[in-house]
Amino acid sequence: MTGVAGHVRRWALRRPDAPSLSSGEVTRTWEELDTRTSRLACALVEAGVRAQARVVMLDRNNLEFFEILVGAAKVGAVTTAVNWRLSPREMAQIIDHSTAEVVFLGAELVAQWQTFSHQLSTVRTVVVIGGAPGFEDYETWLGRHAPRDPMALVEPDDTALQMYTSGTTGLPKGAMFSNRAVLATEGIARALRVDETSTLMVAMPVFHSAGASLGVLGLRTGAHVVVAQEASPEILLTAIARWGVTMTTLVPSVLKMLLEWPGIDGHDLSTLDTIAYAASPISPELLRRSLAAFECRFLQMYGLTETQTATTLLPEDHLDPAHPERMLSVGRAIPEVTVRVVDPSTGLDVPDGVVGEVWVKAPTNMQGYWRDERATRATLTDDGFVRTGDGASRREGYVFLRDRLKDMIVSGAENVYPIEVENVLARHPGIDEVAVIGVPSERWGETVKAIVVARPDHALSETEVIAYARGDLAAYKCPTSVEFLDQLPRNPTGKILKRVLREPYWSGRERPIA
Structure with missing residues (x-):
């Protein structure tokens, strides 16, 4: 069997x-x-x-x-x-x-x-x-x-x-x-409250690990698996109401679309017990709106294609008034998973509060890359950890992601984590979406640039965006320039393609990886 x-x-x-x-x-x-x-x-x-x-x-x-x-x-x-x-x-x-x-x-x-x-x-x-x-x-x-x-x-x-x-x-x-x-999904099944009485909706693409693994979780537990052909608001909301969906996984960009869909109030969403969000960071503002709009548990999942789910931020963490800072984390390791934060040059654990690279050892880890021994050796350690390439710090067991190490900006001698700048700018009432990248600087090596999608009813200027950042951030973390786009480039799972945003600025130049 x-x-x-x-x-x-x-x-x-x-x-x-x-x-x-x-x-x-x-x-x-x-x-x-x-x-x-x-x-x-x-x-x-x-x-x-x-x-x-x-x-x-x-x-x-x-x-x-x-x-x-x-x-x-x-x-x-x-x-x-x-x-x-x-x-x-x-x-x-x-x-x-x-x-x-x-x-x-x-x-x-x-x-x-x-x-x-x-x-x-x-x-x-x-x-x-x-x-x-x-x-x-x-x-x-x-x-x-x-x-x-x-x-x-x-x-x-x-x-x-x-x-x-x-x-x-x-x-x-x-x-x-x-x-x-x-099939090593016992820990996540418990966190998601999934069993044979559940109805799961696969809204993520099945070519992505989050979509495929949720469906396999249903096959293992005997749950009813509803497969949404695409993640449009009408298809998802109709499926939830028709089939009595109890649990689903969504990317933050889809959550945002659902919240803004004019017909959301016309669908019965009362069967929803748990929404897990994954695949890309969620802004604090979007999370607050989601918690207010859906009367169900929210749970964050963090992992890579290579690890599947590694950590969860549990529903009780979303609602803990004594520790509001935990909402900025991706939670703690799920049972049977070991998460380390290490100095990538030595492989030694860094102290709490210090940024290092996340390493994951999980029963769901990949065996390696098909027909690519070199990449396998670069990613898997001898003792079974996946080097994620994600920068993070820890506090009381909670993992606080900073950025992909390659996305971290080094301006002068200072490290700037784009997600910190993005979280500040996302609070501006005129900003719909924002991505922060490093661009070349003759003086500082690289400086911070904000790529902004403005809300349709707001006329934003570069000066206004930079001034808003200076209200909450140290000067070296603030954007020195702003570009406005109609939309940000994303891959099919909703991740912003910062490589695409950086390309025009670094073409023909060597960008050192942080």
Whole structure:
């Protein structure tokens, strides 16, 4: 019964008629999920897929991803989802790197697929979800095979899932997760209050670890998993009301969209017990508004693709009047996880209050990067810690993130953490969003620049923004220049792409990493 397939078999026996997966107008019971994934497993075997071979899904969020994951698990194969928003060149790079033998392709992506499929050397079978002329249709392909579970022997340390990093710093890397790591979710299940009575909504992309891991948590615990095809306010709010969603994970930018959606009051959100927010920092103002608008528990999760969830800021921490400063942290390590803050040059722990690099050792950690030993050695320590690249300090066990170490600004001899400046500027009533970067300075090496998205009803000037910062920050932390944009560049998980913001200023120059 090792692996995610074992849990599906178990729930199909215990709760055959209970819902397992829903999306749009479609619902699969546990028995249907078990039967369909056995058909899929037989189809993969016929296609020549063997244990530890790779299969890829390239499509929007759908319940088929979790069918593919379980069906592949029944033959011991490895599933990966590719970001469907990438350019054809980027899609080709990842699929070729993955050595995928079977690709499950969304119908709306067929035209893009045809522009690069000739470049792929390992893909032998293409199945289209939704059907397309000249391609095998997913439902037809399943229907041609018997619902016979191969019951392949799967070991705890076999790779089950391969997640590609978001690529904010370059070419994405394929983080590999064992069966043991994929299912090591007891601690987070308790924090999220998830069990077989829960209804979870997967609103994050399944090509991102937060989306895939929440769905797998549902499969392990026997919860009903509702898959939102996209994170639009209308789709999410309708799904919550229709299915009685009890828990979901959202990025702060989506929380903001929900709060500003005109029709939010017309949806019944009373079943919501917990909202977890993750993937990018949340401003204190947005958190205050969210706590006021939703009558449920809020819980922050921090981790990387390579670690999955490492720390949580629990609901009681959000409401503790004796320690309001904890709202600025990402909480404490979840059970069975060790979090250290170290001097990255020595690997020694730094004292409380001193900024160092976050290192994480968790049962959910990746095994390494697929076909990239050099990056694996640079990221994983000999004793099993992931070097996150995140700068942080600790206080009474709580982790206070500063910034990615590469994003920290060194102006003269002083360290400036962009998130501190961003939190101050985010309180300005005329600022909708803000990102802070370092730009070249002949005198100081680099100085602080604020990239601002103004609210539509405010006319802001550079002078006003700088003066506002000076009211709360030391002079060396304040912006020396301000640029106004209509929107900030983000990756599909909502993270601001500071690399893109910095590029025009550092082109042709070497920027030292803090």
